Amino acid sequence: MGADQVEVLFIGGRSGVGKSTVALEVCAQLEAAGIGHVQLEGDFLGQVFPAPAGDPDRSRIVLDNLAAVWRNFAALGYRRLVYTNTVSVLYADELARALHAPVRIVRVLLTASDEVANGRLATRELGSGLDVHVARSARAAAWLDRDAPADAVRIATDGRSVVDVATDVVAATGWSAP
Template identity: 35%
Template sequence: MNTQERVVPVLNIIGPVGIGKSSTAEAISEILGHDYTLPHAVVDLDYVRHAYPAPREDPFNMELGFKNLAAVWNNYRSIGAKCLIIPSVMESREHLDKLRMSVPGADLFVVRLVASLEVNHARIRGREKTIDSLNWHLQRSTQLNKELAQKKLEHVIVDTESKLPSDIGREIIRKWGIVEWHGSTFAQEEE
């Protein structure tokens, strides 16, 4: 099978700012690597789209993120990555479609992380360094919490309240089915 035609399981972890997307992605990566030796990559879209100034028509630099994702995924794929984990806020089906276009063969599985606003805001208060940043993130998390609940972009919802990232990661791995996929793919490649 041509590499371009190969199915690529892609886990997109969405949710409001401060909900634990990056921490969960790191936990999943550790579990997949240590427990299952599954070749994978993690690309945090927040990092690959971080540039200043952002275009007025694209204030969160999403287009830059999708372009950079495509380039970075090609590099990861060239060294043997079989699947991809992407923590990032996705606000529309259009964003999900662009994510799919950035990763040829993407089989996208979207997980939305949730917690109460009180817990989400406490996490934000623990990480933000300035009052301006704190206020912006608190407002943005409240807005995204409401919008994402209405849009229902996800395949599954995972409650993060009172859970460790490793426990959240194991729950997502089970729901994603990536371990079973990897086992069946590995068996096919051995034939």
């Protein structure tokens, strides 16, 4: 990796697939291996209401916030990013451009059956939004299955431990200790 090269692991997948949980374990494994990195939950970069004028899908504010936050991390010497968002594997090229550096992209698409994803959502969504999240998750699963690029590494999460899934994700990066 060159001095200015950035490597980004984009972890995508439907709601309830385990993106955030797997990312936490990925980061724990990277830390144990002495591999410097930054973790960002992409959803947090655009969580505003109402949507900014002229940005109804909040994509512009996500890209602007990613660029601003990454600039601070890059100034401190970080060159690896673990980024989670449902559809990040679909928009990885656009997200990578926001980093304003040469980027090596690794796309990982986590998958789960409807039954498993819905069960996980039922334990997480305790308010009135469960039905909305279940429907949105099913739509995202179909979209991701259909449109994820061929270079996206698909990793099933059904019936597997978080440690095992994260180990497969880390292996997909090819990152090694400094």
